[in-house]
Amino acid sequence: MSGGGAAGGAGAGAPRRRGAALEAAIFDATLDLLTSGGFARLTMEGVAGAAQTGKAALYRRWSSKADLVVGALGATLPSVTDIPDLGSVRAEMLQLMAGFGELMNSRAGTAIRVLMAELDQEQAEAFRDFLLRQVIQPANAAMLRILGRGERRGDVRRGAAVPIVADVAPAMLLYHAKVCEGPLDMAFCLDLVDEVLVPMVRA
Amino acid sequence: MSGGGAAGGAGAGAPRRRGAALEAAIFDATLDLLTSGGFARLTMEGVAGAAQTGKAALYRRWSSKADLVVGALGATLPSVTDIPDLGSVRAEMLQLMAGFGELMNSRAGTAIRVLMAELDQEQAEAFRDFLLRQVIQPANAAMLRILGRGERRGDVRRGAAVPIVADVAPAMLLYHAKVCEGPLDMAFCLDLVDEVLVPMVRA
Numbered sequence: 001m002s003g004g005g006a007a008g009g010a011g012a013g014a015p016r017r018r019g020a021a022l023e024a025a026i027f028d029a030t031l032d033l034l035t036s037g038g039f040a041r042l043t044m045e046g047v048a049g050a051a052q053t054g055k056a057a058l059y060r061r062w063s064s065k066a067d068l069v070v071g072a073l074g075a076t077l078p079s080v081t082d083i084p085d086l087g088s089v090r091a092e093m094l095q096l097m098a099g100f101g102e103l104m105n106s107r108a109g110t111a112i113r114v115l116m117a118e119l120d121q122e123q124a125e126a127f128r129d130f131l132l133r134q135v136i137q138p139a140n141a142a143m144l145r146i147l148g149r150g151e152r153r154g155d156v157r158r159g160a161a162v163p164i165v166a167d168v169a170p171a172m173l174l175y176h177a178k179v180c181e182g183p184l185d186m187a188f189c190l191d192l193v194d195e196v197l198v199p200m201v202r203a
Numbered sequence: 204m205s206g207g208g209a210a211g212g213a214g215a216g217a218p219r220r221r222g223a224a225l226e227a228a229i230f231d232a233t234l235d236l237l238t239s240g241g242f243a244r245l246t247m248e249g250v251a252g253a254a255q256t257g258k259a260a261l262y263r264r265w266s267s268k269a270d271l272v273v274g275a276l277g278a279t280l281p282s283v284t285d286i287p288d289l290g291s292v293r294a295e296m297l298q299l300m301a302g303f304g305e306l307m308n309s310r311a312g313t314a315i316r317v318l319m320a321e322l323d324q325e326q327a328e329a330f331r332d333f334l335l336r337q338v339i340q341p342a343n344a345a346m347l348r349i350l351g352r353g354e355r356r357g358d359v360r361r362g363a364a365v366p367i368v369a370d371v372a373p374a375m376l377l378y379h380a381k382v383c384e385g386p387l388d389m390a391f392c393l394d395l396v397d398e399v400l401v402p403m404v405r406a
Contacts, residue, residue: 136382157402164398167378168371174381175374179339195367199360200403 017053025051026058027072034069034111038118044068066126069115073130077108080138082145089150090198093169096142097189100173103135104184113177140166147201160201169197220256228254229261230275237272237314241321247271269329272318276333280311283341285348292353293401296372299345300392303376306338307387316380343369350404363404372400 017025029050033042042065048055062068080099083092103109115127143166150156172192176184220228232253236245245268251258265271283302286295306312318330346369353359375395379387 132382159398160402162398164375164394167383168375168399170382171374171378172367172371174378175370178377179335179373180370191367195362195365196371196403199363200399 022051022053022057023061023075026053026061026068027075030068030072031076031107031111034072035107035114039065039069039115040118042069069111070126070130073108073111073127074134076106077112077134078103078106080135080142082142085149089146089153089155089201090193092146092149093143093193093197094189096139096146097169097193098186100139100169101184101186101189104173116177136170139170143169150201155203156201157203165201168200172196225254225256225260226264226278229256229264229271230278233271233275234279234310234314237275238310238317242268242272242318243321245272272314273329273333276311276314276330277337279309280315280337281306281309283338283345285345288352292349292356292358292404293396295349295352296346296396296400297392299342299349300372300396301389303342303372304387304389304392307376319380339373342373346372353404358406359404360406368404371403375399 026047029047030042033046033050044055044058044065047065047068048058058068062071078099080103083095083099086092086095104113112127112131116124140163144161144163147156147161147165151158151161169192173184176188229250232250233245236249236253247258247261247268250268250271251261261271265274281302283306286298286302289295289298307316315330315334319327343366347364347366350359350364350368354361354364372395376387379391
């Protein structure tokens with residue numbers, strides 16, 4: 001809070017940054033270290049060093065490394081956006097899946113896959129809440145709106161706009177990540193839409 | 204291999220068992236301890252004590268506790284059985300899901316849920332192979348046969364008997380276990396069949 005010490009503890013020659021610029025550098029370093037070395041080996045010291053700042057600057061903002069990681073993911077993860085009316089349920093589902101693919105292949109998405117693979121259940125609880133709030137619930141809501149619009153348009157059967165139907169896309173992505181070997185690419189998304197999702201809901 | 208020492212190391216007063224009876228007692232103790240205390244706290248000593256035998260009797264059969272746990276699960280998990288022709292794809296899917304529910308709620312199924320929740324990715328590798336071989340692949344094969352028969356019968360659309368469609372049921376069960384809160388009961392299985400699986404494949 002005093003004069004020029006927002007990045008207090010930084011080594012000699014470190015750039016002086018504060019506020020958003022410092023935070024961006026810290027998040028950047030966090031995702032880098034998380035993706036390359038995993039959560040267990042991530043330390044507040046390591047992040048401070050990579051971001052050329054001091055540990056005190058980190059602890060002023062985040063009380064633990066789990067806190068810091070949730071902050072870094074929350075600030076950088078592409079959000080699941082609502083899909084506009086594209087005239088057909090297939091086009092809208094494809095756009096939703098493409099957004100998912102983008103999200104999963106983003107830096108934050110890669111870090112999330114590292115976390116999900118590495119953490120045991122207890123450690124994963126904090127991230128589970130984050131994922132529910134930031135990814136799964138918005139994705140389900142977007143899918144439900146696609147289904148509801150399709151019902152009104154007439155290319156989705158009546159009664160398909162229910163939560164268990166909206167769960168199928170995220171369930172298949174989770175299953176793909178956990179059980180299958182192949183990449184989460186556009187070919188998989190196309191298959192999922194054309195072999196599973198559209199047949200499941202068409203009028 | 205000598206005279207009467209198959210359960211060598213057992214304490215005074217311990218019952219003398221060998222072969223299948225001893226193995227059954229060991230598996231029983233393993234599943235009990237796993238379900239009540241988790242994998243991290245499971246020890247060969249603990250199992251030997253609970254089964255009233257000696258550590259040596261365990262190490263003669265299994266080289267590690269992971270090995271022992273896979274043995275106990277493999278010996279006791281109900282198998283996924285092929286579903287006979289029941290006249291409709293809905294009836295056959297319901298029977299397959301009921302079998303899944305039974306499996307997941309069996310003692311070995313409960314132990315598997317404990318393991319899946321507790322273990323990190325690295326530890327879970329051995330069990331992942333076991334689950335693939337013992338549960339997921341047989342379940343997918345059974346579902347593919349249901350779909351193929353339905354195509355020939357005429358209550359399943361042509362082209363639905365493909366792996367990605369057969370993946371939906373196990374994917375929804377995994378998602379339910381990982382993300383949802385409710386029990387895996389018959390109500391969920393009915394919803395899954397009637398809202399998702401049958402609409403996805405009907406002719």
